[in-house]
Amino acid sequence: MESQQQLQGPRRPARIGICGLGTVGSGTVNVMARNGEEIAARCGRPVEIVQIGARRDNPACDTSALNISREIFDVAANPDVDILVELIGGTTVARELVLTAIRNGKHIVTANKALIAEHGNELFAAAAKKGVTIAYEAAVAGGIPIIKSLREGLVGNRIEWLAGIINGTGNYILTEMREKGRTFDGALGQAQELGYAEADPTFDVEGIDAAHKLVIMASLSFAIPLAFDRVYTEGISGITSEDIRYADELGYRIKHLGIGRRTEQGVELRVHPTLIPESRLIANVNGVMNAILVNGDAVGPTLYYGAGAGDEATASAVIADIVDVARTLESAPDQRVPVSGVAEGGQNGGDVLPMDEVVTSYYLRISAHDKPGVMSQVARICSDQGISIEALIQHEPADGEALVPVVILTSRAKEGRLRDAVAEIEALDTVEGDVVRIRVEPLG
Amino acid sequence: MESQQQLQGPRRPARIGICGLGTVGSGTVNVMARNGEEIAARCGRPVEIVQIGARRDNPACDTSALNISREIFDVAANPDVDILVELIGGTTVARELVLTAIRNGKHIVTANKALIAEHGNELFAAAAKKGVTIAYEAAVAGGIPIIKSLREGLVGNRIEWLAGIINGTGNYILTEMREKGRTFDGALGQAQELGYAEADPTFDVEGIDAAHKLVIMASLSFAIPLAFDRVYTEGISGITSEDIRYADELGYRIKHLGIGRRTEQGVELRVHPTLIPESRLIANVNGVMNAILVNGDAVGPTLYYGAGAGDEATASAVIADIVDVARTLESAPDQRVPVSGVAEGGQNGGDVLPMDEVVTSYYLRISAHDKPGVMSQVARICSDQGISIEALIQHEPADGEALVPVVILTSRAKEGRLRDAVAEIEALDTVEGDVVRIRVEPLG
Incomplete structure (x- = not known):
């Protein structure tokens, strides 16, 4: 009966509140404004931004017609908000914000890899208890729909391993070093000038950012809890042009990979520079682009490639999550894709293999x-x-x-x-x- | 209230009936047997094969414990079947079978690209009327989750164009011609020996198979009706080693592409051999592998790569669809992803640009x-x-x-x-x- 009713009339809009108006926030506002009509047709209902929480405006997007609060927690408390979109970054306030919103019965969409990698187990449990969902496609590899592919597209597979170029800054540096013969420092300086690297590049070049993304993908792939503190992490600052050249001569490229693999003794979780045969498609992923190679027992190798960062590329993933949640606002929790990829109790212990x-x-x-x-x-x-x-x-x-x-x-x-x-x-x-x-x- | 109830107990199994026990059918039975436990954990409920309809057994899979009927229409009539999985191929009996199953209130999962490309508009309308769904991930590019990526992962984008290597036979032939200097006929013979090409290879090398897949992807990407009869199709049988060599000298590879593109004047739908710059990732997709490059206005270029055929690779997509449908058996139709990618009435006319x-x-x-x-x-x-x-x-x-x-x-x-x-x-x-x-x- 419900289904007949729902078929009869247009559905009420899904109401979202966006917290954070930086690069991704403004990208999301812009794409939703530009493609709103098509998004509504695909979602089956309009998606309305009912509130934005941001300490300041961002000239990159027009929010003049939108309701803005300078206090992000207003959004978590707003009874009109169905879905809180967390785009403030960081892990302290973001964690509080998300927990508050969950307590208030709101679904969460987030682009925050550190938050999910470090506090995901806690947040997922809170969401399950409250019957709401947390969507985090934008947390890994920007606009590439890798979370959806791992959790839904490859659901029939026992995923054996995955290997990803999941930090665009690092891949840009290694590409410049190889193609232009630059030193690490020279390539890093170039990346900083172009805005691809932060003034303090530690997070990117030492693999911490990649480790965040790896644990999220590994958790979904191997049905294990998020285990950020168990990842072995090694950066690329020690790579020299000499090694890149010698690798080339041997038919290899050096890429900074996040690797997860099932073994009998436990799961491998490691981020480090890696020589890979130049004939592999992923060896030819250059510049700031990201790609993830996933090997399933049924499907074999599959690869997903695209922009791993950027305002609208990341917004693409944020909006995909918003639409998924918006479409199923009235669904029972067990009709939604499980947040961790498996229904409650379905995770295994997730022993991590010592390096x-x-x-x-x-x-x-x-x-x-x-x-x-x-x-x-x-x-x-x-x-x-x-x-x-x-x-x-x-x-x-x-x-x-x-x-x-x-x-x-x-x-x-x-x-x-x-x-x-x-x-x-x-x-x-x-x-x-x-x-x-x-x-x-x-x-x- | 419903959600609380559903959280309390285990859900009843989803019951599927499989019609057809060829390559994909046996692959599906095998993968479901091997990974059944993990699939159930990911689906949130067990998935049971309650009946198989097949004219004969297939030694490639063990069906001794399964209920087999020699009459496929038994499956469409079986009141215990929630989801009919159509793997018989062809368009005449398959269309009848699917329409019968829909009339009987069953959801459909199919790997049949010709059926969807040629009769999809009719079948989708029948399914919408009955409130059931049709899932067809396996119809395009085997195990690559491209349907899900286009319809859900890139939902925030206005997709501008896509270009795909979507016929493994053709790509194998072109790769052999380039890498080994073979003639078209020599490479085709090799493909036939290896079982990559049929005795009558017309369907593959003349682009008909690729045209089927292209119209399905274009329909989702551009929100237009399926328009198989409007695709411009040109095969690869006229490509010579000489042209491949000259293209190489100019920095290009020749690939057989299916291309869809939005223009102001209409949608381009065309399958033909194409020179593409060798620096593009898709230019380096070789052998029987498939890849689709999709350009969205927000995300930019993304690429999806994997096996486009094969028993278990295709089964991977079939099972992904089964799980999607099984998880949402109790959902209202409008809580499911729309079959055509847009809610009813959301398609535009879909003028196709004359070649x-x-x-x-x-x-x-x-x-x-x-x-x-x-x-x-x-x-x-x-x-x-x-x-x-x-x-x-x-x-x-x-x-x-x-x-x-x-x-x-x-x-x-x-x-x-x-x-x-x-x-x-x-x-x-x-x-x-x-x-x-x-x-x-x-x-x-």
Whole structure:
């Protein structure tokens, strides 16, 4: 009967309140104004912005006809708001705001990866208790519908692993280093000039931002709780043009990847620079673009590519979430897609594999004195740790340098054993300084 | 109240009936058996196969514990079936089957691109009248969640254009021709040996299969009715290794694309071989893989890549649809994603731009006698039609050949004017045979 009734008349508008009017907030206001009619047709009802909470206006969007409050908590308390759209960023006030809105029975749409990665378990539980939903497509990889693809599109699969270029700043820097021969610092400076990198770039180049996104994707893919504190994170600030060039010569590209993988012993969660074969599609994702490669047991490899940031690209994901929630405002909670990807009680414990237990291959670069016997010493150390050498290239020393760069590709080995081998190599008289070590993934 | 009740107890299983036990049918049975527990956790309820309709068993899957009928219409009549999964293929019996099931109040999941492309408007209307849904993710690009991405993930966008490699057979053939220097016939034979191409390959290599998929994607992207009979379709059987090589030299790859684009004058719907810049990610999609590049006004370019066919890859999409429908069995129709992407009455007329009006660039290959004046004649003809020549390369004639292959890249021009120019060029005394003409798209 309900269905017949609902078919008869137009549905009341869904009423949203937007908190935060920065880049994504203004992008959302602009896209909703521009495409409002088409969005309503696709949603099956109009979507109205009934309030905006923002400390100040943003000249990037016209809010003259909209109801603005300088106090964001007004939006969480507004009885006319069905869906609170959290775009303020940060984790302290944002967490309070979202919890307050949930208590007031509002659905949540958020673009806040740190909030979900660090407080998602708590927020999801609060939402479930209250029978509201939290949507967070915009938290990962901007406009790419990766959350929807993992949670709905690939729902029939046991997802075996995923690997993503999920930080545009880092990918821009690595691309510039490779294509223009820039140093890390030079490429970073360029990224800062173009507005791709912050004045303090730590968050992006050290992999923290990528780790946030990785844990969100891993939680959905492997049906485990969000475990931000369990991610192994290594940045790209140590990557040199030299290593990029040597990798190229071997047929590889260096990309900063977030990798999640199921193993018998637990889930791998790691962010680090990685050599990947140049023939892989994801190896050819350049500049600020993002891409995620997902391997399901039924579907095989699939890849999702697009802009990982930007006002309207992120707004695209925010609006997709708004429409999903708006369409199902009257639905029972169990008719909606579960927030964590599985119905209550469906998550497994989510043991995370310690990094020492991770098995992968390695690129090593050793600075060696040009003396007989060095290679046999290195080979013996590797062999003692059960590590085979798949390729070894001795390069010409740089002008005026006595040290010879030796590049090695190893067989697959446990990280712990490789680390022991590296320590022994570094202790050799014939080797100078630290051994450069970058992981290698075939992604095939 | 309803929501509280639903939260309290486990939900009854969703009951599906599968018609057809070929490649996709057996893949679906196998994946559901293997991943059933995880699928139930993600769906929020178990999904049970209560009946299979198939003329014969398929040794590729174990159906010994399942209820099989040799009469597929039994499934459409079975009162225990909530969702009929149509995997028989074809358009005559399949249409009858689906209409019967709809009349009996069943939801439909189908992998049948021809059925949707040719009879979708009728079937969608029947389903809307009855308040049931039709899901067809598996009809386009196998396991790639492109329908979901277009209809839900990019819902905030005005989609401007899309271009897809949506026939794996054709892409395999073009890849083999380029990478191994094979002729079209040689590559086709290879594809047939490997089971990638049918004994009669017309459907794949002449673009009919791609046209089916294109109209489905275009209907969702541009909110227009399905218009299979309006697609311009050109196959790849005329592509030579020579053209692939010349394109390579110019920095292009030749791909068989399905292209849809909004213009002020109407929607472009066309399937044809296309030169695309090698720097585009989609230019590097090789072998039997599929990929769709979608450009939205907010999100910019996004790309979706994966296996376009195969038992379990297609089953992945079938199961995603089953779960979507199963989760929302109790939902009012307007709480579900609209079958055509827009709520009733939301489609626009969908004027299709006649091919003569389409504006694009062209690769032309002319076989000319090596005499003075040929080039100036060709240039004058183009100029008279308002077409500029962006590049012109005169190649060495093949051994023992008197004719010189001349390759031209043109500016953007209306197809009709280009065709007139080509006819004039072909009429020149100094030109032999037909001019080869392949469209060029920057996709940027």
